[in-house]
Amino acid sequence: MNVATLAKLARSRQVPLLASLARGLVTPVYRASFLAAASGNGVLRRLAVRPCDLDTLANALDVREDRDVLRAWLDIGVRLGELGFDDGCYKLRGRAAKALGRPRNDAIAAALEEVTRFHLPVLLEAPAIARGGKRLTLRDQDGAVIARSTQVIRPFVEEAVDLVVERHEPRRLLEVGCGSGVYARHAALLNPRLTALAIDLQDDVAADAAANMAAWGLADRVEVRRADVRDLDMEPVFDLVTMHNNIYYFPTDERVKVLERVRSLLAPGGRLLLTTPCRGGPVGMEVLDLWFSCADFGGPLPDAAELVDQLRSAGFTGVRERRLIPGGEFRAFVGTHRDPEHGTDVEELI
Ligand SMILES: C[S@@+](CC[C@H](N)C(=O)[O-])C[C@H]1O[C@@H](n2cnc3c(N)ncnc32)[C@H](O)[C@@H]1O
Structure with a gap:
């Protein structure tokens, strides 16, 4: 030089x-x-x-x-x-x-994979998608990675499950969008007389969850099925439905319908526990929100007050919500499918 x-x-x-x-x-x-x-x-x-x-x-x-x-x-x-x-x-x-x-940091390793494989591309592609480019699809996610990465918030979800699972009587649980199955397992371990149906929309995710249940020795109490909750045609036999981290897989204007369907699967007096990140959280959640805004399915992360209204519109009573992370926007929502025999709402759970 x-x-x-x-x-x-x-x-x-x-x-x-x-x-x-x-x-x-x-x-x-x-x-x-x-x-x-x-x-x-x-x-x-x-x-x-x-x-x-x-x-x-x-x-x-x-x-x-x-x-x-x-x-x-x-x-x-x-x-x-x-x-x-x-x-x-x-x-x-x-x-x-x-x-x-x-191995104990598996969820964090999966979260890093989620960020690099799914968050970075949407930050790069959002302007092109906004100009009319091809929207993201469910296939642009890797369900197996997401099922592991969502476990970074596992202690908070388990705390919410602790609040709603009855400990002694036989109970029937439906878990919608079960991912790895860890939360259905948590419920089953809290109550040895609980039986569950755990469903997930994605074949590979449901197959992994079924293998996990077998490995955990719970296959006789927790059945895992690939199914879309919107098509689940069953009698109202469930005492509890849980939906963790998936309300944003449904467009905002379809959420009341989905929640009505969930309520139709509950026995009188049965409850829904829904946990989800809501709008206004850390920047990683804003990128997740952007991802779903760029997708051809799902919708934005819910606004907490709007979700409470949607639960009420879907016919749930005694609707309550609370923050699971102090000062954060990860929240639990509980609603009851009122038992007409009793007429009043059951005790506040959260
Ligand atoms: C972000 S993951 C959360 C997995 C798990 N609940 C957790 O918290 O670890 C959302 C899951 O919901 C499932 N899901 C989305 N829409 C669904 C539907 N209509 N019926 C059943 N499962 C659905 C997805 O396939 C995905 O596995």
């Missing part, structure tokens, strides 16, 4: 700008994307057990054709400081890689 070029660079404001963008924006995006892919492809879990060479990783990832691409990708993980390379083997090096490789 000659002196004139050096002088030009020194005067330019672009060099410091580029350096600060690289440090503050670009490298973190690369790191998040690499970690999400390494987690999603099972590399972090594998390397958490022991360091592996390229051949072992290629076999595990079913890479037969292009090991050079796999090597180049892994080497970027090394450059980013998330992986190390010693004695011909890759190993976990960064704090994030080590944390995300632990």
